[in-house]
Amino acid sequence: MAKTILTVDDSASIRQMVSFTLKGAGYGVVEAVDGADGLEKAKANDVAMVLTDQNMPKMDGLTLIKSLRAMPKFQSVPILMLTTESGDAMKSQGKAAGATGWLVKPFDPPKLLEVVKKVIG
């Protein structure tokens, strides 16, 4: 049974590239266009991992992570940030909010697959 990954980003091209990379490796992918949509889709689907951007309208990435971690279903689901932000302060905030890891854009497809495999197999 293929594992499903939720990708949350307001940029259509990022969602498409993430989808292309993950589907090519056999994972299922669900897309969300912002933090609020991400929260809804997370609740509605059985996801093994979440990959989210930080700067998005309606709800940003850090808020989404905090909301997910507050739900029992997502206590131990890996949540990775995929964002242009690379500052240490932001990373610390992410870690404190409950992020599992931090990927800086642009992502390299083999590296992304390596991390995903490490985190969910």
Add this chain to the structure above:
Amino acid sequence: MTLACGGAASILAAIGAVWLGESVLCALPVALMAAAWFALVLSHDRQSIQAAHERAAQVREQTGALVSNLGAAFTQCAGEFNAQLATSRGELDQAQGLFLDAIQKLVGSFTSINSQTQAQQKLALTITRGHAAREDDVAAKDNGGFEHFVAETSNTLRYFVDSVVQSSKVAMGLVEKMEQITCQIDEVQKILGEIEGISKQTNLLALNAAIEAARAGEAGRGFSVVADEVRDLSNRTSQFSQQIRKTILHAQESVHVTERAIDQMASQDMTFALQSKQHVDEMMVDVQKVNAAMNGAAQELAVITRGVEENVNTAVTTLQFQDMVTQLLGHVKRRMDALAGVADKINAVAADLTADAAPSVDEGERAQGLHRACAELMELLTSVRQITIRNPVRQASMTTGDVELF
């Protein structure tokens, strides 16, 4: 001011003169002079003050005009800034629009090219292997394909050639047997020859016996009969011998015919089989060449596939430029919006300046107003800086970013 001091000094001199006891008559001219001097000074001061007032009014007027001009200049500046910022925002929106349109098409054609390339690769592998596309499918390699067909044909022909060789051997054996029969026939013919010889001699002897019997007269009559019988037997033997000879000859001919037929058949089969085997061997060489070419092509394909994979990864990384550039453009827009706010503030300050330029406005109030406006402007500039200080995109190239697991 100097004149007033001079006047005061004259008055004091007059008083001093009186005090010193000089007669009033003596002090009077001095007092009169002092008074005249004081009157002069007073009238001079009044004139100066008048002139000063007039100058002050002039300066106020000029300041007012200057401030008014300044106000007008600021208003124009603000207007121009706003116009330029509005145009720039419009151009940014245009760039964003172009981006969105181009990136959708680019991503669409990229994913199409990728799936078509993968289909091509599968097809090429199918052709080079002649069966299932997966290279690690060893069982499939052994069971299918043109190479396998040719190998089977070659084996079949080999069995055929072997069986023809066996038939040939059997035929050779038959031919040997035929030759043996021929030898035996020759032997029989020799024996027949002996028999004929004996028969001839027996005939002669019988003739001689008949002659002796005739010589013996009556006593030889019995002997003459025997001699006749012997001659008869000899003749019959000779006849039988001829018949045997004829039959033997027929047999010999049959043997020869059979020999030739077997020979011909054997050599034909062998020639055909050897020619076929040669054809198949040549075909196998060709098939091996084709196979080698296919293997070479498959290896080249593998190298190309790896190259395609690397290029696909580069494309996927680079296509993410749209997101970063969009964020950067958004940040530039934020700066412009902040600057537009500053332009509006300058406009307001300019309006205040123009109002303050009216000559009726108190100078102190005007100065206070300007100071206040400057302070507000400084505050606004500080907040603009704070709003725009954080650029969400620090990347200056499309080099892939770091990965960190907490």
